[in-house]
Amino acid sequence: xxxxxxxxxxxxxxxxxxxxxxxxxxxxxxxxxxxxxxxxxxxxxxxxxxxxxxxxxxxxxxxxxxxxxxxxxxxxxxxxxxxxxxxxxxxxxxxxxxxxxxxxxxxxxxxxxxxxxxxxxxxxxxxxxxxxxxxxxxxxxxxxxxxxxxxxxxxxxxxxxxxxxxxxxxxxxxxxxxxxxxxxxxxxxxxxxxxxxxxxxxxxxxxxxxxxxxxxx
Amino acid sequence: xxxxxxxxxxxxxxxxxxxxxxxxxxxxxxxxxxxxxxxxxxxxxxxxxxxxxxxxxxxxxxxxxxxxxxxxxxxxxxxxxxxxxxxxxxxxxxxxxxxxxxxxxxxxxxxxxxxxxxxxxxxxxxxxxxxxxxxxxxxxxxxxxxxxxxxxxxxxxxxxxxxxxxxxxxxxxxxxxxxxxxxxxxxxxxxxxxxxxxxxxxxxxxxxxxxxxxxxxxxxxxxxxxxxxxxxxxxxxxxxxx
Numbered sequence: 001x002x003x004x005x006x007x008x009x010x011x012x013x014x015x016x017x018x019x020x021x022x023x024x025x026x027x028x029x030x031x032x033x034x035x036x037x038x039x040x041x042x043x044x045x046x047x048x049x050x051x052x053x054x055x056x057x058x059x060x061x062x063x064x065x066x067x068x069x070x071x072x073x074x075x076x077x078x079x080x081x082x083x084x085x086x087x088x089x090x091x092x093x094x095x096x097x098x099x100x101x102x103x104x105x106x107x108x109x110x111x112x113x114x115x116x117x118x119x120x121x122x123x124x125x126x127x128x129x130x131x132x133x134x135x136x137x138x139x140x141x142x143x144x145x146x147x148x149x150x151x152x153x154x155x156x157x158x159x160x161x162x163x164x165x166x167x168x169x170x171x172x173x174x175x176x177x178x179x180x181x182x183x184x185x186x187x188x189x190x191x192x193x194x195x196x197x198x199x200x201x202x203x204x205x206x207x208x209x210x211x212x213x214x215x216x217x
Numbered sequence: 218x219x220x221x222x223x224x225x226x227x228x229x230x231x232x233x234x235x236x237x238x239x240x241x242x243x244x245x246x247x248x249x250x251x252x253x254x255x256x257x258x259x260x261x262x263x264x265x266x267x268x269x270x271x272x273x274x275x276x277x278x279x280x281x282x283x284x285x286x287x288x289x290x291x292x293x294x295x296x297x298x299x300x301x302x303x304x305x306x307x308x309x310x311x312x313x314x315x316x317x318x319x320x321x322x323x324x325x326x327x328x329x330x331x332x333x334x335x336x337x338x339x340x341x342x343x344x345x346x347x348x349x350x351x352x353x354x355x356x357x358x359x360x361x362x363x364x365x366x367x368x369x370x371x372x373x374x375x376x377x378x379x380x381x382x383x384x385x386x387x388x389x390x391x392x393x394x395x396x397x398x399x400x401x402x403x404x405x406x407x408x409x410x411x412x413x414x415x416x417x418x419x420x421x422x423x424x425x426x427x428x429x430x431x432x433x434x435x436x437x438x439x440x441x442x443x444x445x446x447x448x449x450x451x452x453x454x455x456x457x458x459x
Contacts, residue, residue: 120304120363123265124318124370125294134317138308 003186010177017173018194024091024159024169025198029152031095036102041132043107054103061100066161069093074165090162090169098155105147109140142213149206153199160195170194218243218374218405219264224273226259233259235429237273243373244403248416248437251426252452257409260426261376264407265296278373294322297367301379303359305351305366311338312347315366323370330369337365341395357388364395375399377408413457417441425449 007014042054061069070093077084084092113136121131141148163171174191178184219241226234233256241247249257262268263275266282266289275282280292305314315337316330325333338344341361343354351359360380367375377396381389393415400406400419410416416423416437423440425433425448432446444450 114304116300116302116304117306119267120298120300120306121318123267123293123296123298124366125290125322126318127290130321134321135306139306142308 002189003183006177006181006183006186007190010173010181013173013177014170014190014194016168017170017191018197020087020162020168020172021156021159021170021194022198024087024094024162024167025156027091028094028098028155028159031091032098032102032151032155035095035099036106037137039099039103040106040110041137043103044110045128058100058103061097062104066093066097066158067164069097070161070165086165086167087162087169090159090165090167094155094159094161098151098158101151101154102148105144105151106137106140108147109142109144110136112143113139145206145210145213149203149210152206153202156198156202157195218245218278219407220274220276221260221263222274222276224263224270224275226256226263226268227271233429234263234270237431239424239431239434241405241407243405245421246400246404246406246408246419247422247424248420249407249409249424249426250411250413250416250452251432254428255426256429257426258378261378261407261409264374264376265293265298267298290322294370295373297364297370297372297375299360299363299367299375299377299380301382303351303356303363303383305359305362307351310348310350311343311354311362314351314362315369318366319369333369334365337368338362340368340398341365342391355388356384357391360384360388360392361395364392364399368399374405374407377406377410379409379411381410381412411456413441413453425452427452 039054039057042050043058045051070090073084073093074086074089077089117135117139118131121135122128126134159169160171161167162169163175166172170191174188178187181187219239221237221239224234224237225232237260249260251257259268263270264277264282270283277292278295280287282289282292306317309317312331312334315334316327319325319330319333320327335344335347338347341364343358343361346354346358346362351362354362380396381392384392389412393412396406396408396415397419408420420437423433423435423437424431425440425444425446427448433440433444433449435445440449441453444453
């Protein structure tokens with residue numbers, strides 16, 4: 001039987017960790033969605049140098065381990081004279097890393113919007129960027145909500161990388177509590193439960209959104 | 218209004234448009250006919266630069282379409298286009314479909330854009346569908362919305378690329394009626410179509426194309442009664458005799 005007194009005794013620590021995990025996840029979610037959209041449009045826009053930049057970003061970032069990306073921000077930036085605290089470095093690393101995957105998802109969505117949409121909008125005098133913003137992206141994002149949801153769930157779980165650089169998240173406090181209590185198994189089970197509190201509703205929410213949008217089309 | 222001078226276009230090795238010379242005056246209704254693959258759609262799509270030309274010169278509304286310094290978005294404001302597959306924006310209502318470009322491109326107020334949109338929806342006969350989504354409309358209704366969307370920009374030229382080819386026979390008439398109304402109002406129109414009845418009734422001139430060339434240009438009475446070119450005669454006999 002799990003030792004629930006640990007949750008009660010270390011409630012403040014769990015809450016602090018949970019709070020930071022939520023905060024890191026939300027920031028990284030917004031940031032990676034924004035960067036992802038920009039990179040996806042770069043990869044598709046009729047401007048060669050932007051295509052190259054977008055492709056280089058995706059291929060470079062998604063092919064190295066997340067922990068290395070985070071280390072670049074945490075250990076690499078100070079060498080350049082930019083000191084980041086562990087929470088900021090971890091969240092930035094997570095954002096930059098996830099953006100590469102989101103860019104690919106969004107790009108697939110953009111490509112699945114029929115060509116006639118771009119033609120109709122451009123022939124009415126809208127610019128390329130206006131067409132992307134008002135016509136293509138709204139339809140593309142609708143199409144890719146399921147895979148986008150997967151990325152967001154991965155993101156929440158990947159935020160545990162903050163624990164490695166003392167980012168004050170759930171994983172970090174889990175380590176701390178287990179080393180204080182020596183009740184390793186129970187402590188981490190509770191950590192897992194806190195993650196589930198975040199990811200299960202996220203997963204259900206994506207499913208709900210998917211069904212609702214399917215009806216509106 | 219529209220002038221092609223020795224225009225050629227290649228898709229890789231495929232020579233789509235061959236030595237096109239065509240002049241369309243303001244207020245003129247030109248109907249382009251010909252077998253599929255003859256380059257009709259490509260020709261029309263060059264006019265607003267949905268397709269670029271390989272050589273020659275194309276002038277629309279006194280602007281060189283393929284000049285580097287041409288502000289293509291500005292030119293496109295004056296050219297409405299209606300497509301075979303309507304290409305309405307599925308995530309926007311009928312009203313939003315029509316008001317988007319006037320608001321974002323011309324910069325008019327939302328209120329004014331809505332009034333204009335309603336005016337044109339009345340004109341195409343479906344003001345009651347203003348708040349519907351395209352998926353809730355029949356093909357004929359969708360195409361009429363597409364026409365209203367083009368007209369709401371108050372263009373000087375309207376291009377129609379096989380506007381009735383994707384419609385079921387019963388709704389073709391309602392779209393053609395709207396187009397006929399437009400011709401009476403003096404709109405400059407270039408229409409690619411297989412509707413010979415429409416062509417005969419409203420065209421000022423018929424342009425017959427085959428294999429990337431303009432083979433014949435004539436007023437409809439003359440073209441339908443007595444086509445000069447053998448290929449045009451064959452084409453007409455095939456589509457009119459059943």
